Amino acid sequence: GESVGLHLPTLSVQEGDNSIINCAYSNSASDYFIWYKQESGKGPQFIIDIRSNMDKRQGQRVTVLLNKTVKHLSLQIAATQPGDSAVYFCAEEGALSGTASKLTFGTGTRLQVTL
């Protein structure tokens, strides 16, 4: 079946370095992807999103890259800070009837920022 998955379950990065978190998806018909950050004991927090008609989108310290050829998504965090430590999920929006859609989440990557 269709799925969204991540390559690395845990990523350790030194403070100040850049982080790259990867995600593979299998549904080539997907047209909307979102990255969420989840801190311990909290709900997912939106970071950045991208539609399939784009290959790159930048936010504040974060960049999402989409490679539709190999169905790969990545999240880049510049100058990683201790507050970036969390689990990061990519999610794919699956179409339902109507305009709103449910999300299919990957299993997550834990980002650990070391001092």
Next chain:
Amino acid sequence: NAGVMQNPRHLVRRRGQEARLRCSPMKGHSHVYWYRQLPEEGLKFMVYLQKENIIDESGMPKERFSAEFPKEGPSILRIQQVVRGDSAAYFCASSPASGREYFGPGTRLTVT
């Protein structure tokens, strides 16, 4: 503008009891989604509702689970005769008619 609210934040139930989880969407949002998260896993879709209607319940277990979103009041996820395997974090999200989902803080259900 208050975010998505869920209560209780923590719920402990003995096997066989009922669990009721509540979700108040963000103001102006008419779409509600429920997700379940097991430890160290991603969120799994359960059900999508609009006011008084279930749009998609493809992720809901066939038995013991039900959801509603009445015309007035919060959305309710109800689990009857809970078992230990129901222990998880349950997240609610809401969205406007077209737009991204905003998540609540979750309810952590523990079945003893």
